[in-house]
Amino acid sequence: EAGVAQSPRYKIIEKRQSVAFWCNPISGHATLYWYQQILGQGPKLLIQFQNNGVVDDSQLPKDRFSAERLKGVDSTLKIQPAKLEDSAVYLCASSLVSGGLETQYFGPGTRLLVL
Amino acid sequence: GQQVMQIPQYQHVQEGEDFTTYCNSSTTLSNIQWYKQRPGGHPVFLIQLVKSGEVKKQKRLTFQFGEAKKNSSLHITATQTTDVGTYFCAGRGGSEKLVFGKGTKLTVNP
Numbered sequence: 001e002a003g004v005a006q007s008p009r010y011k012i013i014e015k016r017q018s019v020a021f022w023c024n025p026i027s028g029h030a031t032l033y034w035y036q037q038i039l040g041q042g043p044k045l046l047i048q049f050q051n052n053g054v055v056d057d058s059q060l061p062k063d064r065f066s067a068e069r070l071k072g073v074d075s076t077l078k079i080q081p082a083k084l085e086d087s088a089v090y091l092c093a094s095s096l097v098s099g100g101l102e103t104q105y106f107g108p109g110t111r112l113l114v115l
Numbered sequence: 116g117q118q119v120m121q122i123p124q125y126q127h128v129q130e131g132e133d134f135t136t137y138c139n140s141s142t143t144l145s146n147i148q149w150y151k152q153r154p155g156g157h158p159v160f161l162i163q164l165v166k167s168g169e170v171k172k173q174k175r176l177t178f179q180f181g182e183a184k185k186n187s188s189l190h191i192t193a194t195q196t197t198d199v200g201t202y203f204c205a206g207r208g209g210s211e212k213l214v215f216g217k218g219t220k221l222t223v224n225p
Contacts, residue, residue, distance in 0.1 A: 058212075101163050106159070106160075
């Protein structure tokens with residue numbers, strides 16, 4: 001079974017530039033998450049999709065971040081314009097619920113450095 | 116909002132020693148999950164606990180969920196160098212949002 005795919009794996013941009021990340025979840029997983037992981041900290045949820053609908057985006061800085069999941073499969077996360085503090089690893093995860101238990105599968109992440 | 120705290124932040128052990136990390140939530144949890152993240156890697160799901168007082172074992176790893184469903188622990192018996200990494204707990208509270216702790220970074224001296 002293929003895992004969660006993310007691209008690019010690394011990105012270096014200057015502040016005020018724009019950047020976009022792509023995620024392809026595991027086939028059949030209805031729920032998709034975007035997390036931001038700053039060095040030395042745990043993942044912080046940015047947005048959760050159930051199929052193509054947003055379940056939770058309360059921690060998404062909506063003045064600069066946007067995300068979409070067209071057709072309920074792939075998803076993109078965009079930052080426009082980027083700030084220095086956006087430097088982090090952006091993790092995508094998809095999940096499956098079986099027997100009442102949810103298992104989240106994380107992709108390899110995109111490491112973003114904003115200069 | 117819901118907060119999840121983990122201690123210790125760092126733990127260094129000699130190979131063969133035991134290791135325990137503790138997780139505490141500011142609110143009652145519906146369930147708690149544990150993940151392991153190797154250096155340079157991504158979090159990998161280990162287990163989910165749902166019931167009050169639940170104990171689950173995976174080989175040398177023992178996971179516990181507190182009676183009040185506000186705390187949890189992960190205990191590794193006889194650590195090996197392959198256990199190196201950061202262990203995160205993640206709790207799901209009333210908002211149903213999964214909140215991660217800051218993790219415990221484990222290093223093992225061979």
